[in-house]
Amino acid sequence: MSAQEPVLLKEPRDGVPDVIDTPESFYEFVDRLAEAQGPVAADAERASGYRYGQQDWLVQFKRDGAGIGLIDPVALTDQGVNWGAFNDAVGDAEWIIHDSLQDLPGFVDIGFAPKALFDTEFAARLLGRHSFGLAACTEYYLGISLAKEHSAADWSYRPLGRDLRDYAALDVEVLIELRARMLAQIVQQGKKEWARQEFDYLLAKGTAPRVVPDEPWRHTSNITKLNNDRRGLAVVRELWKERDNWARELDIAPTLLLPDAALIKAGVAKPHNGKQFSSIRILNERVRMHVGGERDKMFERYAPLQRKVKPTVWKNAILRALDLPESLLPSPSGGQEHPEEGTNAPRSLKYWREHHPDRYEMLESARAKLNVVSQDTNTPVDVLLKPRTLRNMCWQAGERTGFSAEDDVDRYLASHEARRWQRELLVPTLASVVCR
Numbered sequence: 001m002s003a004q005e006p007v008l009l010k011e012p013r014d015g016v017p018d019v020i021d022t023p024e025s026f027y028e029f030v031d032r033l034a035e036a037q038g039p040v041a042a043d044a045e046r047a048s049g050y051r052y053g054q055q056d057w058l059v060q061f062k063r064d065g066a067g068i069g070l071i072d073p074v075a076l077t078d079q080g081v082n083w084g085a086f087n088d089a090v091g092d093a094e095w096i097i098h099d100s101l102q103d104l105p106g107f108v109d110i111g112f113a114p115k116a117l118f119d120t121e122f123a124a125r126l127l128g129r130h131s132f133g134l135a136a137c138t139e140y141y142l143g144i145s146l147a148k149e150h151s152a153a154d155w156s157y158r159p160l161g162r163d164l165r166d167y168a169a170l171d172v173e174v175l176i177e178l179r180a181r182m183l184a185q186i187v188q189q190g191k192k193e194w195a196r197q198e199f200d201y202l203l204a205k206g207t208a209p210r211v212v213p214d215e216p217w218r219h220t221s222n223i224t225k226l227n228n229d230r231r232g233l234a235v236v237r238e239l240w241k242e243r244d245n246w247a248r249e250l251d252i253a254p255t256l257l258l259p260d261a262a263l264i265k266a267g268v269a270k271p272h273n274g275k276q277f278s279s280i281r282i283l284n285e286r287v288r289m290h291v292g293g294e295r296d297k298m299f300e301r302y303a304p305l306q307r308k309v310k311p312t313v314w315k316n317a318i319l320r321a322l323d324l325p326e327s328l329l330p331s332p333s334g335g336q337e338h339p340e341e342g343t344n345a346p347r348s349l350k351y352w353r354e355h356h357p358d359r360y361e362m363l364e365s366a367r368a369k370l371n372v373v374s375q376d377t378n379t380p381v382d383v384l385l386k387p388r389t390l391r392n393m394c395w396q397a398g399e400r401t402g403f404s405a406e407d408d409v410d411r412y413l414a415s416h417e418a419r420r421w422q423r424e425l426l427v428p429t430l431a432s433v434v435c436r
């Protein structure tokens with residue numbers, strides 16, 4: 001929206017705040033929040049890539065009249081602060097968060113209880129923006145460029161220097177203004193109710209109990225290289241579990257002990273003696289990060305912990321996997337690549353086109369109609385409906401138990417978490433394609 005060159009904001013207008021890490025300073029900030037009015041800007045910083053887990057090491061808040069608070073939740077929890085006092089002070093105020101699903105679970109873990117949400121990242125997508133990172137949003141809507149030079153820092157390290165405190169404070173400095181500008185455009189485009197339903201959905205999803213996958217090791221990067229190699233999958237599984245146990249014990253990021261690439265390489269090579277194991281360098285060398293500047297020093301803090309885990313740990317894990325009987329090997333990952341029946345549609349459009357041309361034609365027709373709705377409403381197609389939901393619906397519609405009326409389509413979309421505004425907008429259009 002701003003036609004001028006964005007103005008660089010190097011630090012908060014009221015200066016860089018100190019970290020709140022004592023009960024006295026915490027309750028003082030809570031009192032200021034209670035006396036202030038309006039929505040609350042919120043953000044969180046973790047130590048991903050350095051420490052084990054996804055714990056918040058710093059949380060930032062701003063409310064007009066209260067200023068910015070940089071809160072150390074770990075230190076304050078250890079000192080027994082009452083997080084309920086914070087929730088009472090904020091009350092039913094709207095929380096402004098950029099990409100809320102990243103931060104809401106951590107807020108809940110601490111003890112915060114947001115009652116309403118405005119997600120600026122989703123708002124940008126709803127408004128048809130192609131770039132929706134925080135920096136892109138502040139530049140477009142406010143004409144402000146944020147000085148952001150410390151992404152992916154080790155936020156668990158204390159004391160936090162002025163530059164890191166500045167970085168953290170800037171994350172919430174202009175969120176209140178950004179929300180006001182975005183809300184005005186949402187209203188102008190007639191999407192206020194759409195936004196409300198989406199924010200309610202995101203809030204419920206982000207504050208729900210965490211879902212722990214049954215087999216988290218299957219999320220190893222590039223594991224699809226071993227889809228049909230059960231022995232290779234067993235190697236990855238054993239290494240992943242061994243790495244996770246050590247990482248949890250040492251409180252270090254698993255990838256600082258052994259990168260995912262090493263798990264995959266071992267799964268492919270399956271080294272069964274010392275010579276073969278020694279030839280795979282990635283299994284025998286300490287993980288070193290070279291990203292330049294202060295971050296190199298941050299990673300080097302963890303070198304003593306890395307040295308506690310010797311290469312023989314990984315060698316023994318691999319040998320255990322290679323000794324497993326066939327009956328204990330994991331099943332192939334990825335599921336059915338080309339299912340003939342069921343509701344899980346194949347991703348390969350080539351497979352659709354060659355083996356199910358009728359379903360392929362239906363999918364292409366539905367996509368074309370969604371594109372028209374997208375252009376008419378200035379709303380990206382993937383915001384209107386998840387691509388996977390559309391694929392699965394067209395796949396199911398090609399079966400004998402397909403859809404016969406708009407109510408069938410409406411129930412299907414509702415069962416796949418489509419919000420009411422999406423169903424009201426899309427059911428007639430999609431029914432004209434998938435119903436027989």
